[in-house]
Amino acid sequence: MSSTHHGFSDDFDVIVIGGGPAGATTAALLAQRGHRVLVLDRERFPRYHVGESLIPGFMLPMEELGLTERMEARGFERKYGGTLVWGNNEIPWSFNFSTGGRIPYSYHTRRADLDTMILDRARELGAYVVEEATVKETIEEDGRVVGVRYALRGLNGIQEARASLVIDASGQARVIGRKYSEVNWHDQLQNVAVWTYFDNCHRLPGDEWSNILIEGIKDGWFWGIPIDKGVFSVGYVTRSATASASDKALEDLFVSEVEQTTKLKEILKDAHQTSGYRTARDWSYTNERFYGNGWVLVGDAAAFVDPLFSTGVALATMAGSTLSKIVDKILQHPEIEEKALDRYAAAYRDFFGDIRYFVEQFYDRSKTKGFYWSMAQEITDPDKENADEVDFVKLISGLSGKHRLFNLEFDDLIADTGAPSDD
Missing domain, CATH: 3.50.50.60 (FAD/NAD(P)-binding domain)
Known part of the structure; x- marks a missing residue:
């Protein structure tokens, strides 16, 4: 050798x-x-x-x-489950990993x-x-x-x-x-995402404290991930065609669509953005x-x-x-x-x-x-x-x-x- x-x-x-x-x-x-x-x-x-x-x-x-x-x-x-604003009339509901087997949690990490x-x-x-x-x-x-x-x-x-x-x-x-x-x-999943990070965020209440938040709105959905302390990763996902048809840049679309949320808007009400925006598209x-x-x-x-x-x-x-x-x-x-x-x-x-x-x-x-x-x-x-x-x-x-x-x-x-x- x-x-x-x-x-x-x-x-x-x-x-x-x-x-x-x-x-x-x-x-x-x-x-x-x-x-x-x-x-x-x-x-x-x-x-x-x-x-x-x-x-x-x-x-x-x-x-x-x-x-x-x-x-x-x-x-x-530790991540014990998720909270969704999703489905018929976008009614909030949650799930717990303990329902699914011997491993009741995972993690959020950097x-x-x-x-x-x-x-x-x-x-x-x-x-x-x-x-x-x-x-x-x-x-x-x-x-x-x-x-x-x-x-x-x-x-x-x-x-x-x-x-x-x-x-x-x-x-x-x-x-x-x-x-x-x-x-x-995959044509049905040709999407675009734009995301950033916020500090001084609120948390979901009670047992939902460390849940990932997935909140659907009219033309897409947001994730909210509590990484540690008051820091959240927040991203918006929409169809690539929808984003292309908009007269707004992805960053401006992110800001305007946050206003259409309920739970996420509450989490971010006292937060401040701590990084620039990042984007990805058509990843499936x-x-x-x-x-x-x-x-x-x-x-x-x-x-x-x-x-x-x-x-x-x-x-x-x-x-x-x-x-x-x-x-x-x-x-x-x-x-x-x-x-x-x-x-x-x-x-x-x-x-x-x-x-x-x-x-x-x-x-x-x-x-x-x-x-x-x-x-x-x-x-x-x-x-x-x-x-x-x-x-x-x-x-x-x-x-x-x-x-x-x-x-x-x-x-x-x-x-x-x-x-x-x-x-």
Whole structure:
């Protein structure tokens, strides 16, 4: 093995592009299983990222990583549920995560702190992490991706690293996905978001104190996330077409639409804005291909759904946990790679599709909460083993549990490869 100026060789079992939650989780769990893993990220952590509210499903991979106590020690704000102004006549209603299973809470966090904690854990478990490293291209041999070329910020020249498998966890940058796969945008979720941060905010009353607020208005909806103390992340989401048709800039639209709210306006009545506005648009998509010869996608690099229920980080880390188990099997039995990744891709696509379908239907605000509960039950529990409210909370918590993505088995593939030939 050759040596580089990093002090380690350039040959690995796995290269992970992206050190965010999906990449760091996948890398950490592979390193924990004894594999040689390189993580490349173009940023220097801690770095800003939106998506401060988490769901209980996120706690499952954090348990695997041994990070739940650290999250508590860091003083992250516990999140016990949500309050919605949504549905028929936009009547306020709430849900509690305790209804949905054994994990009764998650957290609101500053993503810079959370993401750094997960990436640092990957280091602790033995992954090699190189920050400020921009992947320029893949290395191909005989049609297979066998590594990447990357540049380090502030240094001349291009570095190379090789591996048995390359994982794209680069988020919406889709470093490998852009080259090897088309992307399908979801027409019903072509939205635009504009958000900012406020200090000196009020809180929701009583048991709703740390709930995320989701408040629907005529042409869109707002989120209100209590990050810590009196600080709130506040964002407005509307159809891209609606925003384009408006004669107002997104920032002015945000201000005018806040006046149409009830609960959010009360939270912000004595607050002052503490940052500029940020925007994003048309973010709901699925790649046509989730894997290829020598590469595989995970997290937002594979697919992303509208942020209505704050599922992004949980889906990314849960998929990363699943992928780490699959890649571990592939590294031990390389001959099962294609079939194993095909099984992963099909299950991942189905799981994501269920979430996307639910969010698309939930955007119909003419219904009652009972309709939304029943819809969740149809998706996750058609035999009606639970009450429909329980199924609703399980779904939006990421804890429905029965989906095949989290129960994939590969013993049959391994047995097939070990069977004697008929020749």
